[in-house]
Amino acid sequence: MNDLEFRRTLKIDVTVVDVWVAQGWLIPEAHDGDREFRDDDVARARLILDLTRDMGVNDAGVDLIMDLVDQIHGLRGTLRDMLGAMEQQDDDVRRRLRRKLDTLSSAHVG
Structure with a gap:
């Protein structure tokens, strides 16, 4: 799934994704400069959201x-x-x- 689909699925902003990628929490595939996310990236992102939003875990x-x-x-x-x-x-x-x-x-x- 592309960057936009990924963000819409998770209801997050592009800056959030950029931070997660910079932190190494997500490592999407790159195709012609575009990020591609797999199902396991979505699962990781949902875990990150649970940790940060629901549980208040810091970086x-x-x-x-x-x-x-x-x-x-x-x-x-x-x-x-x-x-x-x-x-x-x-x-x-x-x-x-x-x-x-x-x-x-x-x-x-x-």
Whole structure:
């Protein structure tokens, strides 16, 4: 979606978008000098609006929260890759990995 559609969807001003992009909270794709926003940009923008408008979080807080969201997203991707690699192993290796994970999980619960 283009810049205008993005702003209309979220009911925000162009200066707000410019600040969010400058802060690195949004990283839209650029095509011939025009910004293009994806669905995940809309989701991030809605989170930013919730944080700033509804919860009163300041810029430093938004920086921290967006960084943590990005870290969680990265960790989920890594976990998905690890699980995919695990499923490609033979049955014996998968069983040993599951036992080890169960042992580690039990140790962290107590």
